[in-house]
Amino acid sequence: MIVTRFAPSPTGALHVGGARTALYAWAFARHNNGKFILRIEDTDRERSDMSHADGIVDALQWMGLNWDEGPIFQSDRKEIYREHAEKLVELGAAYRCFCSQERLEEMRKEQTGKGVPEGYDRRCRNLSIEEVELELSKKTPHVIRFKMPLDGETIFRDELRGTIAYPNTQQDDFILLKSDGFPTYHLANVIDDHLMNVTHVMRGEEWIPSTPKHVRLYESFGWEPPAFVHLPVILAPDGKKLSKRHGATSVQEYRERGFLPTALLNYLTLLGWSPGDDREIFSRDELAELFSLERVNKRSAVFDETKLRWLNGKYLMELSWDRFEPLIMPYVEKFGLKDEQLKDWGVTLDKNEWIKKTLELGKERAETVIDVIEKLRFFYEEEIEFDEESVKKHFKGDDLQGRIEVGREAIQAANPWSIEELEKEIRGRADVKGFKHPKVFHPMRVAVTGRQHAPGLFTTIFLIGRNRALKRVEKALGIIANTIDR
């Protein structure tokens, strides 16, 4: 059975790069009817934070990446790692190192000064039994280091890149067990992947250089190493590693900014994998069905928010009201609308119905959930502000006041208050006065919404409500009169 895992360390929010790694590991497991494990690698006591672990779990759930086992916390398994490290010492594959942090620092300083390659100088590698006993009896803090072969090379196969070889001289005697008794990534990762029967280690390509360490560890334990799949990283538009200064980097942030999990997941899917044909839109299940390692790219991809926005807009448009409502209502509630208020505005619809109608107009036009509200503020606010550019563009030309008055009269006359009546009245009155329709529509739109871009004029006026629409038109006429006086 295929077994994959996602093994984040809880030192921050779930990064989109991590999310993609998780997505591919998930998809690979699902495609093969395998198992997907979530393991939290919290062996760094300094930097690990439970709230981050919660956030990561949350973000994965939000994206719908369900796991079959976990979350497993490595901090709960401390004893397992210690035992294994001790076993390697007994086997002669590892040794205790009593070098202090200070000595290591000094050593490193000397190495950089001389320009020689950095790395542990293996001083404790050949300590006699007596020397070890002595330090142990003095309770000198110590770590357990792995004995890397002093020559030769370590070769492994990466499923994406083929054979990769590293000279062993390149690897130093890395630490397995820290002096606080916690394992390093290398130790814990190898032990867990073996104990959990992980068949495919899928992780970021930054792990390529330490894979020889892991291969040697498997060998020392007498274990069969898993298949390694090193996924390329995700870059910012400037080609650098995606970081805070490039804007949003975490799944949580995209969620807060109004992106849909379906869209983010779809976008991340495309960032490094393709189905082979021209399809670009995938649901989670379709991805699980189609995903294969052969079609994963080796090249690091740039995260392009423009395309994500496009995808999000597409998903948003197709989102049913039932699913959209809970996402958008928190924003709507901030306006604290009251039934009487709507009545005062001249809105003839029931509040819930009215909200739904307005939001659906926005949903078709927006790219993110937050955009929806931004595009519709004039429906929810008592007063509007007139956008300068829009005013400049449309509050001009011959008989501007006359054209707007046509609109005002139509609003007053429409009976019953309906979209159809409004259209009939406005068009009819414009014809009588000999105004070309757009010459009336455009300034009217600015007058009632404050903007040059909005949903269809008649629908918009209808939803704004007769009273509020009239008030806005009066205000616009006032502004125009004022401008002309000057």
Add this chain to the structure above:
RNA sequence: GGCGGUAUCGUCUAACGGUUAGGACGUCAGAUUCUCAAUCUGGUAAUAGGGGUUCGAUUCCCCUUACCGCUACCA
């Protein structure tokens, strides 16, 4: 510096030795339309450079260049 990885339009990618190098986002025109959005049509734009191998290289090999990663008692 050492070691390793990667290299097709601005971006994401397709083409598993033979294509007018395809698609998508973006962008630019145009159609439609009361604006926006949506939709449709058309245009724009790429094989990093140099050597091989081959009848033939985007594709295979080598070198150069560029970019990225690793070089912690971090993962």
